[in-house]
Amino acid sequence: MQQVKGVVARAKGAPVTLETIVIPDPGPGEAVVRIQACGVCHTDLHYREGGINDDFPFLLGHEAAGIVESVGAGVTSVAPGDFVILNWRAVCGDCRACRRGEPQYCFATFNATQRMTLADGTELTPALGIGAFAEKTLVAAGQCTKVDPDARPAAVGLLGCGIMAGIGAAINTGGVTRGKSVAVIGCGGVGCAAIAGSALAGAGTIIAVDIDDTKLARAAALGATHAVNSADLDPVEAIRELTGGFGADVVIDAVGIPQTWKQAFYARDLAGTVVLVGVPRPDMTVPDIPLLDVFGRGGSLKSSWYGDCLPSRDFPMLVDLYRQGRLDLDAFVSEEIGIGDIEEAFEKMHRGEVLRSVVVL
Structure with missing residues (x-):
């Protein structure tokens, strides 16, 4: 010892x-x-x-x-x-x-x-x-x-931990691929990593949502194409406006509170995907959403634990992309x-x- x-x-x-x-x-x-x-x-x-x-x-x-x-x-x-x-x-x-x-x-x-x-x-x-x-x-x-x-x-x-969680939330859990539209709510380390992962996967529209302009600027540097300050704008309406009125194909909640999860639910397109990667507190509950809305909007409501990663597969690949200047x-x-x-x-x-x-x- x-x-x-x-x-x-x-x-x-x-x-x-x-x-x-x-x-x-x-x-x-x-x-x-x-x-x-x-x-x-x-x-x-x-x-x-x-x-x-x-x-x-x-x-x-x-x-x-x-x-x-x-x-x-x-x-x-x-x-x-x-x-x-x-x-x-x-x-x-x-x-x-x-x-x-x-x-x-x-x-x-x-x-x-x-x-x-x-x-x-x-x-x-x-x-x-x-x-x-x-x-x-x-x-x-x-x-x-x-x-x-x-x-x-x-x-x-x-x-x-955090960067893999964000990248994996976009690519592994959310299934972000070329041309899809993505919105990320919360632009701390995990949220910015989800933005970087979405850009890496070839997403078209990538919308960063936060209440802090400094964080939104960081998100833009990592691949966000649009920024929404949700202290000033309704994020659901803003995301819909930036996606032709439909909502994003994938919305990632990197905050993990009932309010942001509900925003993610309504900010996605029909048959779209919500990914929860922000960690809620034990006392938090799923917000009151009509079950008919859950049925009628279709799609997927997912949680992402560690970005659904397999370290032996994902770490070497992402390090190679980093060494190539692509991440x-x-x-x-x-x-x-x-x-x-x-x-x-x-x-x-x-x-x-x-x-x-x-x-x-």
């Missing part, structure tokens, strides 16, 4: 602290990864605020890339020295989804068996089974996806920070000043 520094949330709402973390030697099926970069995601703040569960203390961080340092018995998918992106969908290969050939929906994803601890032996709960605001972390080997080692860690590590992952890196700057990064994220702050180790 070894000791490293990591960022821990000890109690609900308390400021995070930099602690000594004990990393066990990897057991069967496990790997120790030396972290090079890790994005500051809103999910980390949810953990700190007790919005995920109350299994404190948490070792935060999960949007990460790094180098495999050591592996346990039976690991053949990665080896020491490999450059990897970490993921929270290590597929089992044996659940009902995997057996029917849909591992992107794996219902039994897994993490490392051993637990990392504080120096006094207190067991840590790693965020999304990763815990990458640390110099090194212990994960299941299946959480490591080998990619092009020449890629910039601060950029491609973001595929580990601008660098645009999502608003700033590079140190491991001691995470509380300030949470504040910047809350104020909407950044797409992603990235901890570089």
Whole structure:
């Protein structure tokens, strides 16, 4: 085992602290990864605020890339020295989804068996089974996806969560293809990634919706063809007006509150698709919509969990597109920070000043 520094949330709402973390030697099926970069995601703040569960203390961080340092018995998918992106969908290969050939929906994803601890032996709960605001972390080997080692860690590590969620919501869940019209409600990191994914897929009209002009400008830089400030305009009417009066083929709700989901429902064309990728709070409910409207409009109402991605398939492909200059992952890196700057990064994220702050180790 070894000791490293990591960022821990000890109690609900308390400021995070930099602690000594004990990393066990990897057991069967496990790997120790030396972290090079890790994005500051809103999910980390949810953990700190007790919005995920109350299994404190948490070792935060999960949007990460790094180098495999050591592996346990039976690991053949990665080896020491490999450059990897970490993921929270290590597929089992044996659940009902995997057996029917849909591992992107794996219902039994897994993490490392051993637990990392504080120096006094207190067991840590790693965020999304990763815990990458640390110099090194212990994960299941299946959480490591080998990619092009020449890629910039601060950029491609973001595929580990939010950027993959947004791109996947458009392409994998929403089925965006050439010429389709898309509207994205909420232009934070995930929403902007959905816009970038829609542009990558060849969508025609791409409408960005937000209440912040700065975020709308970022969306335009990543491929949005139109911007709607919903503080000034009814977004449903605006989306319909920009799509010939019909509504968009695909509407992606990257906010995840009842109001925006209802807007997405009515802003889509007949037989169109709604994709919910923003994460609702536990107390939220589906808005009151007449069942006849659900029937009469047809189409699909979908939720997108991790962009319905399969890391082994999607991460290398998207990194290759990034290396070819066709997917601008660098645009999502608003700033590079140190491991001691995470509380300030949470504040910047809350104020909407950044797409992603990235901890570089």
